[in-house]
Amino acid sequence: MFIIITLFYLSLVIIVGMVGWKIVSLRSLKLSLVEGIESELHGKFYDIAHMWWGVFRDTYWARARAFALMVFYVVAHEVLHVALILGQKIRRRLSTWLDMVKGKGVIKNKGSASFFLRDIAEHKKIIKSEIM
Secondary structure (H helix, E strand, O other): OHHHHHHHHHHHHHHHHHHHHHHHHHHHOOOHHHHHHHHHHHHHHHHHHHHHHHHHHHHHHHHHHHHHHHHHHHHHHHHHHHHHHHHHHHHHHHHHHHHHHHOOOOOOOOOHHHHHHHHHHHHHHHHHHHHO
16 A cells, blocks of 8 residues: 555656646747747737726726715715714703703793792792802
8 A cells, every 4th residue: 555655646746747847848948939929919918908907097996986985974974963963952952851950941831740840940049049
């Protein structure tokens, strides 16, 4: 078994070596017709691909990036604007509730809670007038 595995790896190394040697010998061989056409086609293809990539990068990629930044800033502005409006509404509502509890604001007649708050507000006014 050991001999079979050794022969397999030896033959694999020899095959890979022969393929590598053939590739090196073909590259060192100067075939003017094939080499000239291949380098000319490769050069033109590279130039065309480079030109189209430059056009894509300069025009479309820059525009897409600018558009994405614009959308991001517009969405961020709208989100912050909505958060500001909601914060102002919540602050306004909480401040009216706090003013009613403290007796500073106008208390509307809406049931027993408003009578209780009105009594507390009048009591606070009496205490404040006695202190001063």
